[in-house]
Amino acid sequence: MVVKYFSWIKEHIGKSEEQLDLPSNITNVNQLINYLNEIDEKYNIIFEKKELIKIAVNKIYSSFDTKISNSDEIAFFPPVTGG
Amino acid sequence: MVVKYFSWIKEHIGKSEEQLDLPSNITNVNQLINYLNEIDEKYNIIFEKKELIKIAVNKIYSSFDTKISNSDEIAFFPPVTGG
Amino acid sequence: MSKNYPMIKIKIQNEDFDISEETKNLHQNNTGAIVNFVGVVRGLDEKNNQIINSMTLEHYPGMTESEIEKIIFDSYKRWELTGVTVIHRVGELKPSDQIVFVGVSSKHRQNAFDGCNFIMDWLKTKAPFWKVEENNNKKNWVSFNDSDNQALKKWKK
Amino acid sequence: MSKNYPMIKIKIQNEDFDISEETKNLHQNNTGAIVNFVGVVRGLDEKNNQIINSMTLEHYPGMTESEIEKIIFDSYKRWELTGVTVIHRVGELKPSDQIVFVGVSSKHRQNAFDGCNFIMDWLKTKAPFWKVEENNNKKNWVSFNDSDNQALKKWKK
Numbered sequence: 001m002v003v004k005y006f007s008w009i010k011e012h013i014g015k016s017e018e019q020l021d022l023p024s025n026i027t028n029v030n031q032l033i034n035y036l037n038e039i040d041e042k043y044n045i046i047f048e049k050k051e052l053i054k055i056a057v058n059k060i061y062s063s064f065d066t067k068i069s070n071s072d073e074i075a076f077f078p079p080v081t082g083g
Numbered sequence: 084m085v086v087k088y089f090s091w092i093k094e095h096i097g098k099s100e101e102q103l104d105l106p107s108n109i110t111n112v113n114q115l116i117n118y119l120n121e122i123d124e125k126y127n128i129i130f131e132k133k134e135l136i137k138i139a140v141n142k143i144y145s146s147f148d149t150k151i152s153n154s155d156e157i158a159f160f161p162p163v164t165g166g
Numbered sequence: 167m168s169k170n171y172p173m174i175k176i177k178i179q180n181e182d183f184d185i186s187e188e189t190k191n192l193h194q195n196n197t198g199a200i201v202n203f204v205g206v207v208r209g210l211d212e213k214n215n216q217i218i219n220s221m222t223l224e225h226y227p228g229m230t231e232s233e234i235e236k237i238i239f240d241s242y243k244r245w246e247l248t249g250v251t252v253i254h255r256v257g258e259l260k261p262s263d264q265i266v267f268v269g270v271s272s273k274h275r276q277n278a279f280d281g282c283n284f285i286m287d288w289l290k291t292k293a294p295f296w297k298v299e300e301n302n303n304k305k306n307w308v309s310f311n312d313s314d315n316q317a318l319k320k321w322k323k
Numbered sequence: 324m325s326k327n328y329p330m331i332k333i334k335i336q337n338e339d340f341d342i343s344e345e346t347k348n349l350h351q352n353n354t355g356a357i358v359n360f361v362g363v364v365r366g367l368d369e370k371n372n373q374i375i376n377s378m379t380l381e382h383y384p385g386m387t388e389s390e391i392e393k394i395i396f397d398s399y400k401r402w403e404l405t406g407v408t409v410i411h412r413v414g415e416l417k418p419s420d421q422i423v424f425v426g427v428s429s430k431h432r433q434n435a436f437d438g439c440n441f442i443m444d445w446l447k448t449k450a451p452f453w454k455v456e457e458n459n460n461k462k463n464w465v466s467f468n469d470s471d472n473q474a475l476k477k478w479k480k
Binding site: 006 | 362450454
């Protein structure tokens with residue numbers, strides 16, 4: 001699985017993307033977030049206010065209960081500020 | 084007094100403006116129209132549907148009862164079609 | 167709240183205009199948003215299903231400028247605008263030639279959209295311009311479109 | 324009524340764009356009206372009263388384009404449009420640089436105004452771009468403006 005980060009989230013994590021090999025019991029975005037929170041504290045600040053974070057699965061806006069698998073591309077980013 | 088004509092009104096009258104020396108009993112636009120209708124039949128077609136004609140006195144939108152004098156510039160034109 | 171007057175430019179001209187240049191003139195410090203309207207000559211009179219070879223625009227010098235000025239004045243009484251440019255061509259034009267440019271800048275995009283839309287709607291009904299379409303030596307003075315009167319309703323408070 | 328699809332162009336690029344050229348590309352036979360929105364970098368962050376020296380825009384390649392495409396698709400389901408162009412710059416920009424161009428052409432001006440306004444409002448809330456402002460080596464990620472969510476309300480049927 002590829003996980004991508006943008007804007008200040010990318011800066012906080014210290015990288016723009018990472019490859020993860022997901023345990024088989026992780027089947028949705030919420031479970032992925034819990035998993036990340038467990039493996040490293042640095043994720044906590046990002047996900048402590050989950051409602052402020054936008055999620056894309058395979059480049060489509062998604063939600064916490066969106067199903068995911070190891071072949072997906074997941075992105076976490078703050079609300080957009082273009083235009 | 085200068086009377087100006089625009090668009091198809093100008094073409095029908097055959098000139099874009101004319102100088103008139105107004106009789107002193109003509110004090111508003113309506114009276115001017117009646118006066119023109121009397122001096123030449125060519126004005127009749129233009130003024131037979133007066134409600135379709137726009138009037139400007141000294142370059143300001145005006146109405147049939149707007150007061151006029153010999154020093155004014157009067158214009159008759161159809162509804163505008165720019166833009 | 168005290169309001170600053172916007173930069174205003176009104177031109178009635180035969181020559182074409184350059185939209186990039188006009189947009190740059192509307193850039194000012196702290197202007198974030200510019201909305202431009204550009205009108206172009208159509209090649210077909212749809213109402214009468216007639217090809218248009220060319221058209222000629224005439225205006226009422228002096229009155230045209232002052233009517234446009236009044237419209238711009240009304241627009242910046244309603245919205246906070248930083249700049250307004252209106253350029254309208256007169257004389258002979260061909261299909262796909264540019265006729266009119268209305269550019270409005272503001273700090274906030276909705277003001278720029280509304281100001282530009284408002285100015286175009288009023289220009290269409292108040293500014294003394296008349297179009298005559300030419301097709302095979304036949305002249306056809308374009309008639310006023312009542313939908314332009316209807317368009318004004320959205321601006322009645 | 325059967326609808327023709329408009330000509331669509333979407334570009335995410337570092338380079339500047341030429342509004343005159345883009346407007347000409349939106350001219351098509353029987354297109355009478357073109358409405359352009361141009362966003363420019365402001366020199367001042369008003370919320371924090373901070374001078375902005377430069378800003379950098381990043382995006383999510385692939386998703387950004389597809390989100391803009393969806394917005395354009397929604398716009399031409401609502402209005403009869405003949406052409407839509409969206410150009411958004413990324414990378415480092417300076418105050419008064421152009422950031423975004425949204426050009427919409429239609430036979431009828433109100434469709435062009437509404438389509439352009441709609442696309443800008445949705446682009447502001449959905450297209451994955453993020454701005455970071457730089458001032459004396461301090462970076463400030465711009466935060467989302469709730470007024471952009473409010474702006475969407477006018478498009479709820």
